[in-house]
Amino acid sequence: MATTPVSSKVVSLEINGEQVELEVPARRLLVHFLRDDLGLTGTHVGCDTGNCGACTVHLNGLPVKSCMLLAVQADGARIRTVEGLAPDGELTPLQRAFNEHHALQCGYCTPGMLMSATALLERNPHPTEEEVRIALQGNICRCTGYVNIVEAVLAASRGESA
Amino acid sequence: MTTVTEQPTTTLKKGFIGQSIPRKEDRRLVQGQGTFFDDVRRHGMAYVHFVRSPYAHARIVSVDVSKALELEGVYGTITGDEVAIQTDPFFEMSVEPGNKIKDYALAVGKVRHMGEPVAAVAAATRELARDAAELIEVEYEPLPVVLDGEEALKDEVILHEEAGSNVVWSGVFEWGDPDRALAEADHVVRIERLYFHRFSSTPLECAGALVEYDKGTGEWTIICNHQMPGVGAIWMAPALRVGIDKLRFVTHDIGGGFGNKICLHPQYVVLCLLARKLGRPVQWTEWRTDQHTANAHGNERTFLDVEVAVKADGELTGFKVRAIDDCGAFPRYEPLGCIIWAQVTPGMYRWRNIRVDFTQVCTNKSPVSPNRGYSRMQHLWLTERIIDIVAHELGFDPVEIRKRNYVKAEEMPYETPNGCVYDSGDYAAALDQALELIDYGSIEERRREAAARGKLLGVGIGSTLDSGTNNFGQSTLLNPDLQFSGNNEAASVKLDIFGEVVVTLGTVPQGQGHETTAAQVVADILGCSPDQVNVRRGHDTWFNSHAGFSGTYASQFAFTGLGAVKGAAELLRDEMVKLAAFVLQVDESQIELADGMARVKDGPPEAALPFMALGAIVNANNAFLPPDFNPTLNHRYVCRPYFGVVDKERKTGKLTLTYAVQVHAAVVEIDPETGEVEIVDYAAVDDCGVRIHPQIVEGQVHGATAHAIGAALYEAFVYDEEGTLLTANFYDYHVPHALDMPPLKTGALESPSPVAPLGAKGMGEGGGGGIHCLCAAIQDALRPAGAPIVWASHNPPHRVWEMLQDPEATRRNVTVESR
Numbered sequence: 001m002a003t004t005p006v007s008s009k010v011v012s013l014e015i016n017g018e019q020v021e022l023e024v025p026a027r028r029l030l031v032h033f034l035r036d037d038l039g040l041t042g043t044h045v046g047c048d049t050g051n052c053g054a055c056t057v058h059l060n061g062l063p064v065k066s067c068m069l070l071a072v073q074a075d076g077a078r079i080r081t082v083e084g085l086a087p088d089g090e091l092t093p094l095q096r097a098f099n100e101h102h103a104l105q106c107g108y109c110t111p112g113m114l115m116s117a118t119a120l121l122e123r124n125p126h127p128t129e130e131e132v133r134i135a136l137q138g139n140i141c142r143c144t145g146y147v148n149i150v151e152a153v154l155a156a157s158r159g160e161s162a
Numbered sequence: 163m164t165t166v167t168e169q170p171t172t173t174l175k176k177g178f179i180g181q182s183i184p185r186k187e188d189r190r191l192v193q194g195q196g197t198f199f200d201d202v203r204r205h206g207m208a209y210v211h212f213v214r215s216p217y218a219h220a221r222i223v224s225v226d227v228s229k230a231l232e233l234e235g236v237y238g239t240i241t242g243d244e245v246a247i248q249t250d251p252f253f254e255m256s257v258e259p260g261n262k263i264k265d266y267a268l269a270v271g272k273v274r275h276m277g278e279p280v281a282a283v284a285a286a287t288r289e290l291a292r293d294a295a296e297l298i299e300v301e302y303e304p305l306p307v308v309l310d311g312e313e314a315l316k317d318e319v320i321l322h323e324e325a326g327s328n329v330v331w332s333g334v335f336e337w338g339d340p341d342r343a344l345a346e347a348d349h350v351v352r353i354e355r356l357y358f359h360r361f362s363s364t365p366l367e368c369a370g371a372l373v374e375y376d377k378g379t380g381e382w383t384i385i386c387n388h389q390m391p392g393v394g395a396i397w398m399a400p401a402l403r404v405g406i407d408k409l410r411f412v413t414h415d416i417g418g419g420f421g422n423k424i425c426l427h428p429q430y431v432v433l434c435l436l437a438r439k440l441g442r443p444v445q446w447t448e449w450r451t452d453q454h455t456a457n458a459h460g461n462e463r464t465f466l467d468v469e470v471a472v473k474a475d476g477e478l479t480g481f482k483v484r485a486i487d488d489c490g491a492f493p494r495y496e497p498l499g500c501i502i503w504a505q506v507t508p509g510m511y512r513w514r515n516i517r518v519d520f521t522q523v524c525t526n527k528s529p530v531s532p533n534r535g536y537s538r539m540q541h542l543w544l545t546e547r548i549i550d551i552v553a554h555e556l557g558f559d560p561v562e563i564r565k566r567n568y569v570k571a572e573e574m575p576y577e578t579p580n581g582c583v584y585d586s587g588d589y590a591a592a593l594d595q596a597l598e599l600i601d602y603g604s605i606e607e608r609r610r611e612a613a614a615r616g617k618l619l620g621v622g623i624g625s626t627l628d629s630g631t632n633n634f635g636q637s638t639l640l641n642p643d644l645q646f647s648g649n650n651e652a653a654s655v656k657l658d659i660f661g662e663v664v665v666t667l668g669t670v671p672q673g674q675g676h677e678t679t680a681a682q683v684v685a686d687i688l689g690c691s692p693d694q695v696n697v698r699r700g701h702d703t704w705f706n707s708h709a710g711f712s713g714t715y716a717s718q719f720a721f722t723g724l725g726a727v728k729g730a731a732e733l734l735r736d737e738m739v740k741l742a743a744f745v746l747q748v749d750e751s752q753i754e755l756a757d758g759m760a761r762v763k764d765g766p767p768e769a770a771l772p773f774m775a776l777g778a779i780v781n782a783n784n785a786f787l788p789p790d791f792n793p794t795l796n797h798r799y800v801c802r803p804y805f806g807v808v809d810k811e812r813k814t815g816k817l818t819l820t821y822a823v824q825v826h827a828a829v830v831e832i833d834p835e836t837g838e839v840e841i842v843d844y845a846a847v848d849d850c851g852v853r854i855h856p857q858i859v860e861g862q863v864h865g866a867t868a869h870a871i872g873a874a875l876y877e878a879f880v881y882d883e884e885g886t887l888l889t890a891n892f893y894d895y896h897v898p899h900a901l902d903m904p905p906l907k908t909g910a911l912e913s914p915s916p917v918a919p920l921g922a923k924g925m926g927e928g929g930g931g932g933i934h935c936l937c938a939a940i941q942d943a944l945r946p947a948g949a950p951i952v953w954a955s956h957n958p959p960h961r962v963w964e965m966l967q968d969p970e971a972t973r974r975n976v977t978v979e980s981r
């Protein structure tokens with residue numbers, strides 16, 4: 001049976017613990033769906049080739065670049081964005097470590113960094129420095145040279161943040 | 163002398179200056195609650211997409227927007243023809259022939275670089291705007307291209323016919339007597355060619371703006387990430403044929419700038435025209451590929467016919483050079499780069515006899531804009547290359563030749579041959595600290611150990627100056643008719659009704675932590691905690707807390723920005739003291755501000771007024787104040803650094819006021835099979851005078867170093883022979899990732915600036931030292947492999963491999979005449 005291409009589709013997904021159902025254009029990127037349709041502007045766009053990682057979110061617990069997925073591909077998924085890390089304003093140890101170790105300057109890459117590093121610490125609570133760098137290699141930062149980001153992730157893994 | 167280790171970040175005590183308190187900006191940014199321009203929405207706003215030239219040089223035969231306008235959801239378009247009617251070309255700063263160039267917001271008549279905007283379309287969604295742009299039909303007639311600075315000088319292909327030449331600006335700078343220095347030298351080292359390549363800092367947030375037009379008042383509100391709106395308005399208002407009061411710039415959080423967000427006026431003018439034409443807000447977010455292709459490259463510079471005068475003992479007495487600077491298709495911020503380098507004319511050295519024959523040309527490549535270390539970095543790279551090539555060829559030790567020729571600590575303040583004054587510093591001590599951090603004493607042993615593994619190990623030093631607080635009067639050394647001089651920055655500090663301390667800045671930070679450092683300064687002056695100080699985020703023209711040169715650029719916040727904050731806070735403090743003395747009926751000398759109160763020194767606890775009481779008296783309960791006492795508790799201060807007047811004849815003057823120092827040292831290992839360079843040890847030592855917030859200073863050193871490592875090894879804007887950019891996105895333009903960065907060791911010295919209000923020098927642009935030291939380290943490593951000369955600032959594996967294959971080719975570039 002021939003299928004007729006549809007230009008939009010209703011998607012239903014769980015975002016930061018809340019159920020969302022919305023009709024989206026079939027070609028809309030997940031990142032633009034999050035930012036423009038849901039107003040979750042903490043997830044950023046820094047490139048158009050999937051290199052920079054500023055748009056990293058968790059999809060069913062795994063870090064993904066939300067510019068490399070269509071919103072319709074996330075239908076039925078569980079999404080967590082940076083806004084979901086500290087929903088009540090109580091910062092996570094990793095967020096506090098970013099502040100204490102000056103792991104951010106302009107803050108544009110930070111949401112993606114936090115999501116990649118959070119995913120790392122969830123699957124590997126005590127990573128080595130090498131493992132941290134490998135986990136962050138898909139996230140570009142142009143301000144910090146990564147020095148303090150790596151330090152912050154290691155400090156959080158050691159439970160050092162205040 | 164202290165080596166920076168971890169700074170205490172939690173315990174707060176008086177004074178806050180010098181402490182690494184937790185940054186005030188971070189709480190919102192780590193929660194995704196920052197507001198970047200692309201986060202802002204307006205009802206009915208349109209998304210804008212630019213139609214860009216696929217050619218590097220072509221005549222525009224026709225532009226047909228009719229098919230785009232037929233698409234449902236498209237609100238309208240704009241083309242170069244409309245721009246030519248409704249606007250004037252942007253102001254050009256050069257003398258002839260550069261000042262004859264006509265630079266419009268969209269291409270008019272022809273395109274001059276790949277990616278140049280030709281038309282724009284506004285539509286209901288981002289996707290539709292892109293679709294509609296595809297439907298705009300542009301017919302081009304391709305023209306021959308010129309992509310190389312030296313070729314451009316021949317004027318066989320001319321970009322701007324109205325100028326009649328590709329030359330933007332040309333002139334000779336001569337101080338001392340370089341010919342005599344060369345005649346009296348024991349050795350003359352000649353270097354035929356050195357090449358500083360094209361790259362940029364590529365901030366992670368691309369450019370853009372949301373522009374609203376108010377039909378009733380004729381005013382535009384530009385919610386954006388322009389990092390120098392004061393100057394942006396100077397370009398835009400005359401082009402739009404309106405007063406500068408019609409342009410309101412608003413910034414919130416900005417995702418990095420590095421100078422690359424200074425030349426956004428062409429795109430912003432298009433947005434202003436579209437917002438007015440369509441009667442709705444318009445929003446444009448640049449795509450990464452567009453930023454790489456057509457926004458802000460760093461200046462590319464070729465140095466020719468370098469001649470260096472060297473005494474037998476290694477004293478360097480002078481040099482001559484011909485510099486050709488390639489600014490791409492339009493000068494925009496140029497030709498300022500033709501003079502900015504002169505802030506650091508002799509680098510860190512005591513050269514007294516210097517001649518620089520400087521020419522800037524247009525080519526069919528992306529326009530340039532200031533890029534971290536703007537114009538000084540290229541020149542400092544030249545001085546460091548000279549040092550290391552001289553040492554390499556004449557057998558001097560790179561450390562000793564530096565120490566012999568560095569300006570000495572006891573000579574500070576030191577006046578350079580062109581009248582700049584290096585304010586303070588101990589360059590040799592900074593070098594020693596850097597060498598200690600890389601364990602320089604063990605280098606020969608490590609070299610042998612690496613050789614045993616088949617690797618070539620080398621060490622290099624990069625010493626660099628970070629000149630800060632620009633004197634815009636230097637522009638008159640290029641064009642005597644320009645009416646620019648000095649500098650200024652503004653801030654306001656007020657005490658509000660419930661005792662809130664509110665600070666507004668003219669600066670436009672992009673990650674430098676101004677909210678935090680301004681709060682530290684205000685807290686120390688008013689006797690409260692930085693937590694009590696609310697520093698407004700970003701810039702708003704309506705704050706009225708900016709001045710003509712407001713912005714964050716040219717390493718000057720520590721001087722002008724914090725100078726303005728200090729000035730305003732002191733005015734407020736004096737008035738609070740006066741008010742408290744009046745209310746408590748004591749002499750002003752008995753009042754102190756501490757713990758968030760104005761109180762009588764050593765007085766009883768009740769002899770104290772909390773800030774709230776002071777704020778309430780003036781703002782809400784003031785009937786008892788006598789008519790001749792009118793405190794406002796609201797103060798604006800403009801910091802206007804004193805430079806004096808530049809000498810246009812001799813081309814001398816104080817071009818900047820502070821000189822932070824960075825000395826970088828790197829140890830590299832090269833795989834001779836592949837030419838791959840691995841950094842195995844790295845240190846950067848910074849001396850920026852008083853460090854307001856040591857952790858932020860160290861963060862700037864880290865970041866600038868990463869840019870330098872990227873530029874030296876990975877990042878280059880490369881064009882094919884037709885002028886197509888081959889590295890137009892982060893796939894092909896590789897910036898350092900977490901795995902690319904070596905462990906960085908940092909150190910710090912503090913030589914307080916005698917001229918800056920807080921003793922703090924602007925800093926953050928000293929990263930060029932990384933390029934210098936990696937070039938030196940590669941040259942050192944390759945010595946056993948035929949001793950090639952490193953002639954380019956960018957040395958990816960293929961270039962290192964070429965040097966390994968044919969070292970003689972690079973050695974022919976250098977000759978030594980010994981007498």
